[in-house]
Amino acid sequence: MSTPDVIDHLVGIAPGSPLDAIRAQRPEARENAQRSYLALFEPEAPGEASALERYAVASYVARLHRAPAVAAFYAARLADHADIADAVAAEAAHATTGPYGRFPPGPLSAEDMPGAAYRVGSDHRPVFGARLTAAIEHADLLVFHPRDASPQALQDLLDAGWSTTGIVTLSQLVAFLAFQIRVIAGLKVLAATPATDAAR
């Protein structure tokens, strides 16, 4: 596989290190996390989301997580699209905290944390175009308040020109990043917190 392992790269896992040995105990997970990355970001066929859409949404999602190294990794592929990269950075500046949202009406309603659905600013809509605007707004929903998801949210994507298969790819991309960014963050903390005698 020519592309280096993205999680190892972004955590800073060196061959032969303790975390290298730990990841080696879950070899299928390690290999297939990378294969998931490749299928989403370096697909053999273009599929129903463009490379620009994939990288723009990824850099937006990483910024919403305040994961600057991951954001820089994906934004590097937007080098030829400075207008998009700048608009992504500006739109991500509103980043809030999650998870919030409403439950289906009933006993869990007491736990509802209602919050607004994010909408791209009118200045950036023409930069993104209808499809990418809808994708960015959907990514925001999935990152911060996935329990507010609805058929209408998918209808908004369909109306903006996304196909059913394209929505599956987009949803996988955002959801995969929620995984990848957490593995990177978690392993970085683990590597930076060596065991002490007191903790044994």
Next chain:
Amino acid sequence: MIEAAIVYPRGDQPNAFTRDEIGWRPWLAPLPEEELTDRHRAGLVEPARAKSAYFRLLVRDPEVLEARTRTDKDIFYNTRAGLPRAERELAATAASRSNGCIFCASVHARFAAHYSRRPEDVQRLLDEGVTAELDARWRAVVDASVALTATPIAFGPEHVERLRTAGLDDAAIADVVNGAAFFNWANRLMLSLGEPKPPHGG
């Protein structure tokens, strides 16, 4: 032609966390089983998954589904070293409870209760939420999983230290990270591409 999302009549949706078996129905059209090609079947990994509307929807992007499925299986089923299965399922349940995925929580709470033989503790986590009273080891696993589920991620050195104090080695802590992180993937698909439904009908 613009496709249409599928809307179901309201009223029968499960609206509380449960260990009972419930169903799931899609908001977008899955591929019909008779249209699955060899590439799709490879993406499903397990032939039985051709019966599932969820997997027949995800298989529209078969390469991603296949890689995701193999990631999932190794994180949860590979018993070599690391965290016991029960506590991997506990991490999955805690992430699902925090994100609010009633369907995911139902499946993995059943697994957590089964493998731990502690159904009362698992049920308390479902009923009272992620701050429910638990022993120190489960408290550490749940708190770490919830901190990993927050955006921005709130997992820090204090979580690692509490997991170590509770007896987890670094391989087990990596399993907590992987298990909670994976459910931040799964929850977002289950929550956004469809909804829970009653076990029969719907």
